[in-house]
């Protein structure tokens with residue numbers, strides 16, 4: 618857990634910008650590979666760091682996300698672990714419901730527990 622938190626901190630440290638990049642994320646796949654991501658904020662939309670980290674993993678063919686964390690760097694230079702927003706919870710429930718999500722320094726929960734009654738997209742035939 619600490620290694621993943623440190624990777625997310627390192628990622629946000631490298632690119633922190635008050636207006637554009639405030640959150641770093643790290644995910645680990647079952648193979649042990651760690652992917653990092655960063656939040657992308659623009660005029661009309663914000664993309665959470667979890668999406669960019671998971672996007673990197675998926676684009677390299679690794680969709681077996683085992684654990685995830687997001688870290689916000691504050692203006693004073695301190696950090697806080699960010700529990701996932703509702704859209705990220707939808708992302709996790711769709712692609713990795715069994716992944717563990719770090720929500721504090723010493724607590725992680727299963728993704729499916731973060732969104733206990735998910736909306737399931739119906740596939741038209």
Ligand SMILES: [Zn+2]
Nearest residue numbers: 665701702705
């Ligand atoms: Zn989010």
